[in-house]
Amino acid sequence: MATFPSPTPSPLRQGLLAAWPVALGYFPVAVAFGMAGVGAGLAPWAVQLLSLLVFAGASQFAFLGLLAEGASPWLAAGVALLLNLRHAFYGPALRPYLAGHPLLAFFLTDEVFAVALKSLPGLPQAARTGFFLGLGLGAYLAWNLGTSLGAFGAAQLQELPGVGEGLSFALPALFLLLALPHLRNPVALGAGLLAFALHLLGQTAWGLVLAGVLGFLWRRP
Amino acid sequence: MIPILVLALGTFLLRYLPWRGERGPSPGQAGPALVVALFLVSAFAPPPSWLWAKTLAALCVVFLAWRLSRHLGLSVLLGMAAYALF
Numbered sequence: 436m437a438t439f440p441s442p443t444p445s446p447l448r449q450g451l452l453a454a455w456p457v458a459l460g461y462f463p464v465a466v467a468f469g470m471a472g473v474g475a476g477l478a479p480w481a482v483q484l485l486s487l488l489v490f491a492g493a494s495q496f497a498f499l500g501l502l503a504e505g506a507s508p509w510l511a512a513g514v515a516l517l518l519n520l521r522h523a524f525y526g527p528a529l530r531p532y533l534a535g536h537p538l539l540a541f542f543l544t545d546e547v548f549a550v551a552l553k554s555l556p557g558l559p560q561a562a563r564t565g566f567f568l569g570l571g572l573g574a575y576l577a578w579n580l581g582t583s584l585g586a587f588g589a590a591q592l593q594e595l596p597g598v599g600e601g602l603s604f605a606l607p608a609l610f611l612l613l614a615l616p617h618l619r620n621p622v623a624l625g626a627g628l629l630a631f632a633l634h635l636l637g638q639t640a641w642g643l644v645l646a647g648v649l650g651f652l653w654r655r656p
Numbered sequence: 657m658i659p660i661l662v663l664a665l666g667t668f669l670l671r672y673l674p675w676r677g678e679r680g681p682s683p684g685q686a687g688p689a690l691v692v693a694l695f696l697v698s699a700f701a702p703p704p705s706w707l708w709a710k711t712l713a714a715l716c717v718v719f720l721a722w723r724l725s726r727h728l729g730l731s732v733l734l735g736m737a738a739y740a741l742f
Contacts (some may be wrong), residue, residue: 456732459677481660488664508659516666522688527673528687535675543671545694552687573707601740607711608735610695612728615719617688626685627692634697643693650689 446562450569453554457546457570460605465578469585471496475503486582490575491544493640494518499613515522518640521545524647531555533563542571546606549613588615622653714739 444452465486472482477499485495494515501511525548526535532555533539547570554570555563617623626646633642698710705735718735 453728456729459729459732459736481657485660485663488660489667491667494663494667505703509662512659512663512666515663516670517668519670522667522670524686525673526673526726528690530675535672535677537672540672540675541668543675545690548687549691549694552691577742591665597740601736603734604711604714604739605732607695607699607715608732608739610691610698611715611718612722612731613721614692617692620665620685620688620692622685623688623692624659626689627696628691631696631700634700635702637702639697639712642697646689646693650686651684653685655674 446565447569447572449558449562450566450571451524451573452569453566454547454552454570454573454577456548456605456609458473460609461492461574461577462545462581463603464606465581466585468492468495468499469587471585472499472582473490473586475499482586483582485577486579489515490578491515491519491522492542492578493545521640521643521647524651527651528552529555533567536564539564539567541570542567542575546573546609547571547574549610553616554615593613622650624652626650708736708740710739 468486469479469482472485475480477485485498485499489495489498491526497518498515501514502508522543525543526540529535529543529548529551533551547567550570551567554566558566588649614627626649629649630639630642630646633639699715700708714735717738718731721731721734722728
């Protein structure tokens with residue numbers, strides 16, 4: 436008997452498809468990270484290892500930056516971990532929709548969290564794990580492919596006219612669309628503005644941690 | 657090598673430990689608060705400069721594209737094109 440393909444994509448594939456705006460944003464940043472890593476004196480394989488094992492853009496850049504300034508690798512790792520404190524709030528925010536699992540937690544970046552928070556409530560319970568896995572894998576592949584290109588030599592990509600500039604706007608554009616439903620939530624808006632104020636003072640990581648703490652403690656009026 | 661492994665393990669534990677288990681304290685408004693904060697800090701780099709006007713104009717394009725199409729990827733792509741052109 437002939438079998439026909441399912442008319443709806445599998446949850447994993449749905450997740451992969453949902454990942455492409457994230458991947459679009461990650462790719463140029465990852466290329467830049469790969470180039471910066473080699474520029475900071477790390478071997479290309481070590482730069483790639485950071486992306487393969489850590490998968491957290493801002494803290495990877497901080498790690499590199501501190502190494503380039505001559506800090507010890509242990510101090511650089513400690514500061515990078517402080518930057519990642521905000522990740523501790525993402526799991527509890529997703530728990531109402533999806534139970535935590537070590538494999539899923541590995542993919543829990545800022546952008547994956549934001550897309551998951553928007554998408555998971557509208558999915559059937561049975562499809563959520565596959566969707567999150569696809570979303571995380573898509574983002575992970577883009578981040579590591581970009582790192583690889585940057586570390587092993589593809590600087591010309593960023594130099595094409597307009598391409599690097601346009602790509603640098605992908606993540607703000609994505610975050611705008613993900614934030615839109617929450618802009619009338621006074622707690623979310625207040626916490627976001629407070630984080631922004633700290634960001635303007637150069638304390639972006641602490642601002643994000645504070646926004647998470649405030650959101651965690653406050654209840655919507 | 658070892659500091660990289662410690663950073664990777666620490667990052668993983670920060671993501672996994674608060675998420676494990678089926679029950680835990682209510683996250684309150686942590687999710688929405690973090691999403692709004694991530695938007696603001698990713699869009700507007702300090703210090704304020706002419707780039708803010710360019711960013712605002714491109715964000716308007718993203719918003720309009722979203723209102724007209726309701727397509728996440730298309731809206732992001734149009735915003736990127738607008739940002740590169742402005």
